[in-house]
Amino acid sequence: MSSARRVDVHQHLIPPAYREVMDRHGATAGGWPTPAWDARSAIAMMDRRSIATGVLSISSPGTHFGDDTEARAVARGANEYAAELAKDRPDRFGFFAALPLPDVDGALAEAAYALDELRADGVVLMSNVRGRYLGDKEYEALWAELDARGAVVFVHPDAPPMPMLEGMPAPLLDFPFDTTRTAVHMTLNGVMSRHTRMKVILSHAGGFLPYAAWRFTVGARFNPGTTPEGVLADLRRFYFDTALSATPSALPSLLAFAAPGHILYGSDFPFAPEEYGALIDSMLDGYEGFEPGQSDAIDRGSAEVLFPRLASA
Template identity: 80%
Template sequence: MSNSGRIDVHQHLVPPAYREVMERHGATAAGWPTPDWTPRSAIAMMDRRSIATGVLSVSSPGTHFGDDAEARAMAREVNEYGAELVKDRPDRFGLFASLPLPDVDGALAEAAYALDELRADGVVLMSNVQGRYLGDKAFAPLWAELDARGAVVFIHPTGSALPMLDGMPGPLVDFPHDTTRTALHMTLNGVMARHTRMKVILSHAGGFLPYAAWRFTLGAQFNPGTTPESILADLRRFHFDTALSAGLFTLPSLLAFAAPGHVLYGSDSPFAAEEQGRVFDAMLDDYDGYQPGQLDAINRGNGEALFPRLGTA
């Protein structure tokens, strides 16, 4: 691991106002309890796990609970809260700003404010928005704006229409499926082909996208204007984090599929408890199939490339 410490692109914040709104709406991350979190506890965790900087984002279910006005206010509040953390400790924190989709006008306005005024490092989107996946034509204006800015977009999974399996909350089994589904939806609807300036990170190693990528290229026969080669090329434009996905069965597939420089460290803290995260950290560090320098790149170098302000002098 790089001596300068990991850049963690998948770390969450739970501002007090956001927790209150979630509790008022009876909301959870698809059945997963909302953990305790403070900026101080986040830094302490990072110190214990050799994480230099955590790029913070709101997790599932995002900031829209059914009312556009409330969602705009909630996104603004969590973004300003996160921006203050970054202002106070730019070495330790980054920010993916929340956007109030499906309110596209609100999302465009908040993206401009967050990126221009708050100097957010990028934006976070949920994998589906009230059942609509991110390749939906209604979201085209937002993709055009984010691409024009060359923005970094972090896609985090959220609950889907599927009923949860008993004993398996959504984050364990449904989230990888939803991430895969939205990545394919974006690809087959031309989002990745049209917008080549933005950088899009998929959570949790992209679900099972790397494992089944060749299978997905068969979709070309049902999608005019695509070819197996173009589908594969667009799928490889995504970046991938390692949160809860650095297992010995997952890493070979991810590293074989991802384009060079497209794998980044992720902890999923605090939703993934520290003792759970350490298991995946150990598997990431101990894997013996890396090319020279590849582990340092995952832990830090690839993050520096996406977020130049975090680069070492």
């Protein structure tokens, strides 16, 4: 492998209490079976795949199952569980705090607690919550707070508000679409232009955003106050992880589009079968089109800029 010091910004945890809530609600990650997970198996996987530190996050469907009070409790429990892992092994784990959107007041309170008290490395947001995408004006107070803090925001896809295609669980087909949709929604609604201190990471190489970014700039015709040049500049403000996306067709498009230093390593463990993740790793390691220093930046260097505490790890 190219490095024994990778920082994995797309790695999930499934606390026992969170699994119980998912099971009680009959919830899945877009029809994908919930895998087994524990911290020991996560560290063993990281050792096999040259990952020094995994920044953990709750995956789809997030923490809100219809009730604000329950969602606040679910988010708090998951965040305190993750904080204990990071406190015990800060060299191996960090975490993005889960927030109980669409409850904005609850999300603001949890962000403050997680970032100030639990020392979270950032926050994780689902790409949509019951069809409400992240550029929604109702979320502006949260974006303003995260920007004021210069927070790192990890956007993870969720199933869009439409039926799944038979035989294709949402993570295989719909998740890349939903990541792209929410990123464009944020951009055209001015989230990225108004809030330039925060850093927003898109999962899975941004869906198909790098491939179709120039097409999306035509949206400026229908959104007063925007220009094609401004839309493109704001789309390039996003960061991207390589989870399941360092393939011979996807990686060149990502490298051609992303701003320097805006590509980060991701594994998507444990939802991605490890044999498939290892295959993607081999494609990343074997890619011959990197500019000097680009591979090391993806493995670790760019993450050290976003998470300075890891620079000395």
